Amino acid sequence: MASKVSPALVENSDDVESRKSDEERIKIKTIEFGDVLLLVGSALSAWAAANLLYETILPVSGALGFVVVWYVLFLLISWSGVRRIHGAVRAKDHLVRVLVWSGASLAIVPLVLIVIYVIGKGYHALRPQFFVEDQRFVGALSEATEGGGSHAIVGTLQQVGLATLIAVPLGITTAVYLNEVKGRLSKPLRTVVDAMSAVPSIVAGLFIYAAWILALGNQQTGFAGSLALAVLFLPTVTRTAEVVLRLVPGGLREASLALGGTEWRTTSRVVLPTSRSGLVTAVILGVARVIGETAPLILTVGGAFVMNWNPLEGKQDSLPYFVFRLIRFPQEAQIARAWTGALVLMMLVLILFVIARAIGGRGPDHIGRFKRYRLKRKGLA
Amino acid sequence: MTFTETTTTTPVIPTSNEGDSSTVRAAGLSARDVACWFGTKKVLEGVTLDMAPGQVTALIGPSGCGKSTFLRTLNRMHELVPGATLGGEILIDGVDIYRGAIPVTDVRRRIGMVFQKPNPFPAMTVAENVVSGLKLSGLKVSRSERDDLIESCLQKAGLWNEVKNRLGDPGRALSGGQQQRLCIARSLAVSPQVLLMDEPCSALDPTSTRRIEQTIAEISSSVTVVIVTHNMQQAQRVSDRCAFFLAAENEPGRIIEEGPTKDIFLNPHDQRTNDYVNGRFG
Numbered sequence: 001m002a003s004k005v006s007p008a009l010v011e012n013s014d015d016v017e018s019r020k021s022d023e024e025r026i027k028i029k030t031i032e033f034g035d036v037l038l039l040v041g042s043a044l045s046a047w048a049a050a051n052l053l054y055e056t057i058l059p060v061s062g063a064l065g066f067v068v069v070w071y072v073l074f075l076l077i078s079w080s081g082v083r084r085i086h087g088a089v090r091a092k093d094h095l096v097r098v099l100v101w102s103g104a105s106l107a108i109v110p111l112v113l114i115v116i117y118v119i120g121k122g123y124h125a126l127r128p129q130f131f132v133e134d135q136r137f138v139g140a141l142s143e144a145t146e147g148g149g150s151h152a153i154v155g156t157l158q159q160v161g162l163a164t165l166i167a168v169p170l171g172i173t174t175a176v177y178l179n180e181v182k183g184r185l186s187k188p189l190r191t192v193v194d195a196m197s198a199v200p201s202i203v204a205g206l207f208i209y210a211a212w213i214l215a216l217g218n219q220q221t222g223f224a225g226s227l228a229l230a231v232l233f234l235p236t237v238t239r240t241a242e243v244v245l246r247l248v249p250g251g252l253r254e255a256s257l258a259l260g261g262t263e264w265r266t267t268s269r270v271v272l273p274t275s276r277s278g279l280v281t282a283v284i285l286g287v288a289r290v291i292g293e294t295a296p297l298i299l300t301v302g303g304a305f306v307m308n309w310n311p312l313e314g315k316q317d318s319l320p321y322f323v324f325r326l327i328r329f330p331q332e333a334q335i336a337r338a339w340t341g342a343l344v345l346m347m348l349v350l351i352l353f354v355i356a357r358a359i360g361g362r363g364p365d366h367i368g369r370f371k372r373y374r375l376k377r378k379g380l381a
Numbered sequence: 382m383t384f385t386e387t388t389t390t391t392p393v394i395p396t397s398n399e400g401d402s403s404t405v406r407a408a409g410l411s412a413r414d415v416a417c418w419f420g421t422k423k424v425l426e427g428v429t430l431d432m433a434p435g436q437v438t439a440l441i442g443p444s445g446c447g448k449s450t451f452l453r454t455l456n457r458m459h460e461l462v463p464g465a466t467l468g469g470e471i472l473i474d475g476v477d478i479y480r481g482a483i484p485v486t487d488v489r490r491r492i493g494m495v496f497q498k499p500n501p502f503p504a505m506t507v508a509e510n511v512v513s514g515l516k517l518s519g520l521k522v523s524r525s526e527r528d529d530l531i532e533s534c535l536q537k538a539g540l541w542n543e544v545k546n547r548l549g550d551p552g553r554a555l556s557g558g559q560q561q562r563l564c565i566a567r568s569l570a571v572s573p574q575v576l577l578m579d580e581p582c583s584a585l586d587p588t589s590t591r592r593i594e595q596t597i598a599e600i601s602s603s604v605t606v607v608i609v610t611h612n613m614q615q616a617q618r619v620s621d622r623c624a625f626f627l628a629a630e631n632e633p634g635r636i637i638e639e640g641p642t643k644d645i646f647l648n649p650h651d652q653r654t655n656d657y658v659n660g661r662f663g
Contacts, residue, residue, distance in 0.1 A: 251500040255564070258458060259571055260490025261517030269516055273504035364503040365551040375506060375549060379524060 038085070042078035049073050071102070115346070122343030125336040130344065135305040140329055144336035149344060151307040152322035155222055156348065158311045159301065159318055160291050162226035163233050168283055170230075171237030172272075178238075179245040180253075180267050190242075197235035204231040205296030213300065220302035222311030225318065228296035237286035244278030245271060273364065280360035284353055291349055294320040319345040407434040407605040408474045408491065408574035410455060415469035416633070417450050417459060425450055426633040428469070430624055432575070437597060437606040439616040439642065442626030442657070447634030448609045451626070452577050455607065456492035457485050473575070490518050493573035497580040499560035501552030501567070508548040510563055511535060514571035530570055537600055538566035539592045558589025565596060569604075576600070578608040582615065594619050613658055617646055625654045 050070040054060070058069075075098060083091035125144040133148035174193065178186050208228040212218050248271050256266040272279070302315030303325060319341050326338035362368065367375070410432040417425035425447040432438045440448040453459040454467050457478060471478050478488045501510045511531045515522060522530065531548070535541040540562040544555065552563060561581060568576060578597075582590040597606055597619050610616050616623055623645040628634035638645060638654040649655045656662050 249500070251496060251498055252502060254458060254461065255494075255496065255500045255502070255567075256513075256517050257461065258456060258489055258494040258496075259514035259517050259567065260486045261514075262486055262519070265517045265519070269513070270502055270504070274502070276504065365553050367506065367549070367551060372549070375509075379528065 034085075038081050039078060042081055043074055046070055046074035046077050049077075075099075118339065118342050118346060121336075121339035123340075125333075125340040126343060130340060134307045136307075138305075140331045140334055142333060144333040144340075147337075149319065149322055149337070149341050151304060152317040152319045152341060153344065153348065154307065154309065155225075155301065155304070155311075155316040155318040156291065156320070156345070159222050159226045159229060159297070159316070160287060162223060162311060163229035163290055164283065164287060166226065166230040167233035167237055167286060171234050171282070171286070172241050172279065174234075174238045175241035175245055176267055176271075178242050180263070180271060193235045193238050196231070197239060199231065199235075200295075201232055201293050202295040204228045205299045207231065208296070209299040219313065220300060220315050221313060222301055222308070222316035225297045225301035225316065226311065228300045229290040229293060232293065232296065233286045233290050236289045237282050240282035240285050241279055244275045244282055247278065248274050275364070276360050277363055280356055284356050287352060287356075288349070291352075292320055292345065294318075294324045297321050298324075319348070406574065407603055409434040410492070410575055410605060410607070411472050412451070412455070413470040413472070415451065415454060415467060415471065417447065417454060417467045418465065419462065420464040423633040424628075425454075425467075426635055428634075428636055430636060430639060432605055432607055433622075434474075434574075434605050435602055436621040437601050437608065437619050438622045438624065439620035440607065440609045440624050440626060441611075441613070441616050442634070442637075443628075443662070444611075445634075446626040446628040448626045449579050450634075452494075452579055452607060452609050455575070455577055456489050456494055458489070458494065486518060490514070490571050491573055492575040492577060493568035493571065495561070495565050495568055495576065495578045495581045497583055499557055499564055499584070501555070501560050501563050503551065503553050505552055506549050507544050507552055507555065507563060510552040511566050511570050514567060518571060520571065534566040534570045535563075537569055537596060538562040539596050540566060558585045558592070561585055561589065562593060562596070565593065569600065573604060575605040575607065578606065580609050580611060583611065590615070613646075613660070617642060625649075625651075625657060627653060627657070 047070055050066060050073050053073075054066050054069050075095065078098065079091050079095050082094040086094075127145050127148075130148040130150070131153065132150050134151035135147045135149075138147035174189065177183060178190060205228045208224055208231070212224055212227055213220060218224060252270050252274060253266055256270045257263075261270070297318050298321065301318055301321065303321050304315045304317040308314050308316050323338045323341040323345070326334045326341065329335060329338075412428055412430045412432075415425065415428040416423065428447075428451055430438075440452065442448050450459060455471060459465050459467055467479075470480075473483075473488070473491065476483060478492075483491075501507075502513055505513055508531050511534050512522075512527055514520075515527070515530075532541060532545075535544060540559060543559060544550075544563075547554070552560065555563060561584070565576075565581070582593055585593070594615065597608070600606070606619075608616075608619065610619075620642045622640065623642045624639040625637045625645060626634050627637045638649060638651045645654060646658050649658065
C-alpha cells in the first residue's frame with residue numbers, strides 16, 4: 001500500500017531505481033509464444049471448420065449462430081491442442097480460463113454499448129444552455145437545441161439529495177442496530193429490510209401517492225418524490241452498511257471497550273470511521289439504485305416544464321421523467337432532447353460517484369488532506 | 382513490591398472515583414471462587430487468586446485451560462461473548478466489580494487490557510491512538526497535557542524514539558512489534574491501576590518481546606500487571622508470582638498451584654506443575 005510508505009522512502013526508492021535501472025531483472029513470462037500461436041491457430045481452424053459446417057452442411061444461417069458454432073469449435077480445438085502438449089490437467093485449466101475470460105468480456109459488451117449508444121444519440125442536442133434553460137419557451141416543433149433540461153437536473157439533484165438525507169441516517173442507524181446493538185428485534189428487522197429491497201419501485205411510488213398525497217392531502221412535490229425514492233434507498237443502504245460494519249474486526253470493538261469506551265463512543269469513534277470507505281460505497285449503491293428511477297416519480301413529483309427551485313411546493317421534474325415523457329413524442333426534436341437528458345443523467349451519475357470516491361473512498365489507513373489539516377490544527381500531526 | 386507512588390512525570394487524569402488525588406496508584410485485584418461458563422459448558426471453576434498491588438502475576442498453563450477466560454473476567458470483557466456467564470467475586474481494592482457501584486466503563490478504564498493481536502485503531506494516527514482512550518471514555522485534558530501524555534506514554538512503552546517523527550502516520554503503518562507497544566501506550570494513557578496482558582508477545586519478534594518485558598518491569602511499580610503467557614522463560618523473567626492453570630479432559634480449568642515465581646519454577650509442590658514448567662507436557 002502506498003499509504004504505508006513515508007514520502008522520504010518514496011523519493012529514496014525512486015533515486016535508487018534511476019541509478020540501478022541497468023541491472024538485469026527476471027522477466028516473468030505470463031504468456032508463452034507457443035500458447036499464443038496455439039490460440040491463434042485454433043481460432044483460425046475453428047473459423048474454417050465453422051464455415052464449412054455452418055455454410056455448407058448445416059441447414060441454418062445467420063451471424064449469431066455462426067459465432068456460437070465458431071466459439072464452441074474454438075474451445076474444442078484449443079482444448080485438444082493444449083491437452084496434446086501439456087496434458088489433461090492444464091487443458092482443463094485452459095478451458096476454464098477461456099470461459100471466464102469470454103464471460104467477463106461478454107458482460108462488459110452491453111455496458112460499453114449502452115454508453116456509446118447514449119453518447120451517440122444524445123450529443124447532437126447537447127449545448128451549454130441545456131444546463132441553464134428549461135422548457136418554458138419550447139414546443140414540440142422547436143429545434144432540438146432550443147431550451148434545456150436545467151429544471152430536470154435541479155429536480156433530480158434535489159429529490160435524490162433529500163432521499164439521501166432521509167435514507168442514509170436511517171439506514172446506517174438500522175445497520176448499527178443490526179450489527180452493533182444486536183437487539184432482540186434484529187432478526188425480524190433484517191427480514192423486513194430484505195422484503196423492502198424487493199419492493200417494486202412503482203409500488204413505492206403508489207405507497208407515497210396513497211399515504212402522503214391522497215390520505216394526508218399533500219401536493220405532488222419534489223419532496224413527495226424523494227420520500228418514494230427513500231423507500232427504495234433505505235434497504236440498499238441498510239444491507240450494504242450492515243455487511244460493511246460486519247467487516248470491522250471484533251478486536252477493535254474489544255480494544256475500545258477495554259479502554260473504558262461506551263457503546264456509543266465505540267461505534268462513533270472506532271467502528272464507523274474504520275468502515276468509512278465501505279459506508280461511502282453503501283451510499284453510492286443507494287444513490288445508484290434510485291437516481292435512474294422513473295416509476296415512483298411519475299405519481300409523486302408530477303413533472304414540470306419550468307424550473308421549480310422549491311422541492312416542498314409545486315410540481316417538479318426529474319431527468320428520468322423528462323426522458324420518459326419526451327421520448328414518446330413523435331417529433332424528432334423531442335426525442336433528441338430526451339436522449340440528451342439521458343446522456344446528462346449518465347454524466348451526473350459519473351460526477352457524483354467521482355466526488356463520493358474522492359471524499360471517502362480510500363481505506364481507513366489513508367489520511368486525506370482534510371483530516372491532515374484538522375489534525376494539524378489540533379496539534380496531532 | 383507494595384504500594385508505590387507514581388513518579389511525578391506521570392500525567393494525571395482526575396476521575397470520578399479518585400477525586401482530586403494527584404497520583405494514580407496500583408490497585409490490588411482478588412478473585413474469589415470464580416467460575417465461568419460458555420452457554421452450558423463450564424470452563425473454569427473455583428479460581429481464587431490474589432494479585433497484589435504493584436506486582437506482576439503470570440498466568441501459565443496449556444492451551445484451553447481457561448487462563449484467557451479468567452483474565453477477561455477481571456475487567457468484565459468475558460460478558461461480551463454471547464452466552465458467557467460467571468460466578469464468584471472479583472474485587473478491586475476490596476470493591477466488587479460486578480455487584481459494586483463502579484460502572485462497567487470505569488471498571489474497564491481502571492483495569493486496562495492488551496490483547497494477543499496488536500489492534501491499533503486503523504482510522505487513527507499514532508498520536509490519536511495513544512490518546513484514543515481519553516475520547517472513548519469521555520475524559521477531557523488540555524492540549525499541553527495531552528501532548529505530554531502522548532510523549533510519556535510512548536516513552537513508557539519504549540516506542541517514543543522510533544515514532545516521535547511519525548506521530549501523524551496511520552497506526553497500522555508501524556511494524557507488528559511497534560503496533561503492540563502502541564497498544565500498550567494506549568492502555569497506559571488512561572492511567573489504569575491494573576493492566577491485563579493476554580499473551581502480548583506471542584506474535585512478536587525477540588527484540589520487540591524484550592522491549593515489552595522491559596516496559597512491564599518499568600510500569601509495574603505503578604500498575605498491577607497480570608499477564609498470560611505460554612513462554613516459561615518470559616514468565617520467569619517478568620513475574621513476581623505465578624499461577625498454574627490446568628484443565629483435565631472434559632473438566633473445567635482450575636488453578637493447580639499458585640505462589641512466588643521462584644517457588645513455582647524451582648520448587649513446585651505439585652507434580653503436574655513440575656512437569657509443565659519443565660516442558661514435559663502441555
